[in-house]
Amino acid sequence: MQKLCKRDIAAEQAPEPLRGQELLAAETRLVEGEVPSELDGALVTTPTYALSHDAFMLSLPNGLRFHYQRGAGCTYARRADTLDADIPLFFNGSVYGAIAWLNGLIPLHASSIIHRGRVFAFTGVSGEGKSTLAAALAGEGFTLFSDDVLVLDVSAPVGVVAFPGHKQLKLWGDALKLTNQTAGDAVRDGIDKFYARDVSFAGRDPAPLGVLYDLKSVATDAANIERVNGMARFNMLRAAYYRPHFCAAIAESKNFFAYTSRIAGAIDMFTFDRPRDKSKFRDNVAQLAAHIRARG
Amino acid sequence: MLLANYFSESDDPHDINAPGVTNGIASSRWLFDTFLGVSSSDLLPDEWRAIQPWLYTEIVARDPSPRWMKVHDARQRLQDRRFLFPREASGTVIYIIRNPLDVAVSNAFHDGHGDMARAVAKLCDPATTLSKPSSTQLPQFLGSWSAHVASWVDQTDIPVLVVRYEDMLADTGRELERVIRAARPDVVIEPRQIARAIDYARFEKLAAAEQAHGFHEAPRKAERFFRKGQAGDWRVHLSAAQVDQIYAHHLAMMTRFGYATDQIDRDSY
Numbered sequence: 001m002q003k004l005c006k007r008d009i010a011a012e013q014a015p016e017p018l019r020g021q022e023l024l025a026a027e028t029r030l031v032e033g034e035v036p037s038e039l040d041g042a043l044v045t046t047p048t049y050a051l052s053h054d055a056f057m058l059s060l061p062n063g064l065r066f067h068y069q070r071g072a073g074c075t076y077a078r079r080a081d082t083l084d085a086d087i088p089l090f091f092n093g094s095v096y097g098a099i100a101w102l103n104g105l106i107p108l109h110a111s112s113i114i115h116r117g118r119v120f121a122f123t124g125v126s127g128e129g130k131s132t133l134a135a136a137l138a139g140e141g142f143t144l145f146s147d148d149v150l151v152l153d154v155s156a157p158v159g160v161v162a163f164p165g166h167k168q169l170k171l172w173g174d175a176l177k178l179t180n181q182t183a184g185d186a187v188r189d190g191i192d193k194f195y196a197r198d199v200s201f202a203g204r205d206p207a208p209l210g211v212l213y214d215l216k217s218v219a220t221d222a223a224n225i226e227r228v229n230g231m232a233r234f235n236m237l238r239a240a241y242y243r244p245h246f247c248a249a250i251a252e253s254k255n256f257f258a259y260t261s262r263i264a265g266a267i268d269m270f271t272f273d274r275p276r277d278k279s280k281f282r283d284n285v286a287q288l289a290a291h292i293r294a295r296g
Numbered sequence: 297m298l299l300a301n302y303f304s305e306s307d308d309p310h311d312i313n314a315p316g317v318t319n320g321i322a323s324s325r326w327l328f329d330t331f332l333g334v335s336s337s338d339l340l341p342d343e344w345r346a347i348q349p350w351l352y353t354e355i356v357a358r359d360p361s362p363r364w365m366k367v368h369d370a371r372q373r374l375q376d377r378r379f380l381f382p383r384e385a386s387g388t389v390i391y392i393i394r395n396p397l398d399v400a401v402s403n404a405f406h407d408g409h410g411d412m413a414r415a416v417a418k419l420c421d422p423a424t425t426l427s428k429p430s431s432t433q434l435p436q437f438l439g440s441w442s443a444h445v446a447s448w449v450d451q452t453d454i455p456v457l458v459v460r461y462e463d464m465l466a467d468t469g470r471e472l473e474r475v476i477r478a479a480r481p482d483v484v485i486e487p488r489q490i491a492r493a494i495d496y497a498r499f500e501k502l503a504a505a506e507q508a509h510g511f512h513e514a515p516r517k518a519e520r521f522f523r524k525g526q527a528g529d530w531r532v533h534l535s536a537a538q539v540d541q542i543y544a545h546h547l548a549m550m551t552r553f554g555y556a557t558d559q560i561d562r563d564s565y
Contacts, residue, residue, distance in 0.1 A: 046357075047350040049333040060334060061343035094333050126325035126337065127432030148335075172337075172430035190340045192429055218313055218510035243333055245358075273510075 020105075020153045021163050021206055027099050029073035030091055035065045044249040049094070051249045056098035062086060066095045070102055089187060092166045097149055097242040101250060106152040106259060107242035110212070111169075112162065113142040114202045116296035118210030119162040121150050122272070123240035128215045131171055135179040135196060136285040142292070144169060144201045149242050152209060154259045160266045162209040167201040170194070178281055209267050211295060212240065213288070216273035223274035223284040225291050233264040236271075268295065297502060298472050299364060302493035309496040312505045313512050322352070322367045322381070323427070323434040331355055336434060342375075344434060349378055352385035362387060362480060368426055369436045371447040379453070386454045388479040393449075394461035395555045396441045396542050397530035404533070408517020416538045420545040442549040460553065462527045468494045499525035 018026050039050035039057045050057045054070040063079035064086060074095060076087060100107040111134035112121035122130045131147050138144050146165025153161040169181075173192040176183050184197035214228070214236050228236050237260050241247055247256065270291075274284040300310040320327055328336045328344065331354045336344045355363075372380050394402075396419055404415035418424050419441040426436040438444050449458055457478040464471045469490050476483055495501075503522035506514065514521035530539070543556065550556040 046332065046354050048347065058333065061339065061346050089338055090334070093335050093338065098333075125432055126329050126335070127430065174428075174430055187338065188340060191338070193337065216512070218512045220510045243330065245330060245333065 023103055024105060024151060024163060027073060027103055028096060031075055033075040035067040035075055035077040051246055053250055054102060056102060058094055060090055064090055066091060068095060068099055094243060098246050100151045101246045106154060108150045108152060108240045109242040110150040110240060111147045112145040112150050113137050114145040114207055115142055115292055117207055119145050119207050120211045120292050121209060122213045122215055124215030130215060131169060132175040132179060135169060135171055135181050137289060138199050139179055140289045144199055154262045160209045160263050161206045163206050164202050164204055169196040169199050171196050178278060211268045213270050213272045216271055217276045219273040219275050223287050226271050228269040228271060233269050234260055236269055237264050297497040298493045301496040302489050312502060313509060321433060322365050323436045325432055325434060327351060345374060349380055349382050353382055356385045370439045370444045371451055372437060383453045389448055389454050389456040390475050390479060391448045391456055391458045392461060393445060393458055393553055396546050397534060397539060398527060401530050401533045405523050406515060406518050408515060412533055412538055416541050420541060442546045445549050465527055
């Protein structure tokens with residue numbers, strides 16, 4: 001009978017480290033409290049954020065400040081006039097993305113739907129219409145999976161797993177009209193942007209990422225969906241990373257290349273180039289919906 | 297396009313939809329969100345405006361090598377008296393000026409409405425601002441045409457080179473060299489590259505490329521971005537009253553830059 005030393009016993013009794021979705025949930029605990037004035041050991045310090053190997057700080061012009069420390073969750077400090085609704089609004093974006101990066105997860109700047117158990121995500125520059133497209137597809141009967149940030153887990157031996165996002169869809173006023181969605185609360189007073197009401201989101205289960213579409217608006221006549229091949233896939237993914245400077249500050253280049261290659265190898269990638277003419281919006285959406293259903 | 301083709305390391309024409317020499321447009325939401333790590337679309341106007349200068353200092357802090365950046369904004373101070381474009385993040389201003397009579401016509405088509413009265417009024421409005429909040433760009437304050445010109449050419453903080461659009465049409469090579477010498481005195485001008493840039497950036501070639509492939513910078517409502525590229529098109533589109541309106545608001549600046557050369561030109565219209 002093998003005699004166990006103290007170290008073996010301790011290892012046997014040590015809890016399994018959290019992974020994936022459980023890890024993200026644990027690390028995104030948020031409480032109000034003291035936020036340091038600066039970040040010790042910062043690799044990057046800018047006027048708005050600072051980043052180290054295991055911590056992140058964000059300072060906003062509305063007085064809100066966040067401090068995340070790996071293993072300890074996140075603390076925020078506010079001014080007396082900070083509205084409660086502003087706290088999750090800013091936490092669920094940049095802070096959430098930073099926490100993902102710091103825990104070996106990959107956040108994409110993407111909105112997404114789920115169809116037949118696979119996630120179809122849409123990326124593009126700010127203002128390109130990711131959320132609008134997701135809302136329009138919801139109107140075609142698809143279920144929303146995430147808006148703005150889509151966190152991926154590449155730790156599994158096969159495939160790329162996506163985590164369901166925060167169950168909120170933010171749309172500008174003109175996008176609400178275009179997609180026939182109903183405005184809920186304003187995101188903030190003074191901004192013509194609203195949480196869409198009555199949109200259904202997927203449950204809490206992760207799902208494999210199947211397809212990533214890069215949204216473009218160069219086409220003038222009709223929408224065009226083209227497969228992305230070769231090195232262009234790597235570049236498209238790199239461009240899709242949420243807050244890429246957060247990643248660049250903490251990721252060694254070999255890791256960056258490895259998980260980008262891993263994702264690129266596991267999913268289909270397309271460009272979706274559609275005319276910006278609003279009169280063609282419905283046709284564009286129908287074309288994309290058909291493309292998704294063909295791959296479901 | 298001239299600069300992109302001049303500085304290109306390829307002998308092929310620069311793809312009009314590929315990233316060029318510019319770091320994008322100064323008001324790009326993507327730039328703001330990426331460099332400052334916060335979504336501009338979740339910030340109130342006073343909030344994003346207050347931190348926008350940090351975007352430019354941050355771009356330079358990350359990489360101090362020279363870069364080109366397109367700017368629509370008038371040079372302006374924020375509420376706390378800082379300049380929107382900090383001196384310490386700026387190299388040389390290349391101010392491209394064009395006859396406001398032609399600017400009005402160009403804007404009318406660029407904005408997709410073709411309404412000359414509306415375009416003329418915009419050039420005369422001291423509160424003119426570009427862009428709506430939901431676009432890929434932050435709103436950009438322009439002011440009236442004269443005020444916009446004065447904001448850049450009369451400031452002394454940042455070196456400025458004024459380039460007349462009409463001079464670029466008349467002698468593209470000369471003007472391209474002036475621009476490169478002013479902004480990048482470290483660059484040795486290569487005549488072969490100047491000639492290549494002129495050839496590849498010919499207006500008809502850019503228009504043909506847009507016709508074939510679209511142009512990502514074209515506004516949604518415009519039929520096309522590369523429409524005519526000529527001087528004097530105002531004579532076809534503006535009424536006498538509209539011409540008078542432009543002159544009434546902008547005569548001094550027009551005179552200064554050779555756009556009100558003689559009374560005959562105006563009276564013969």
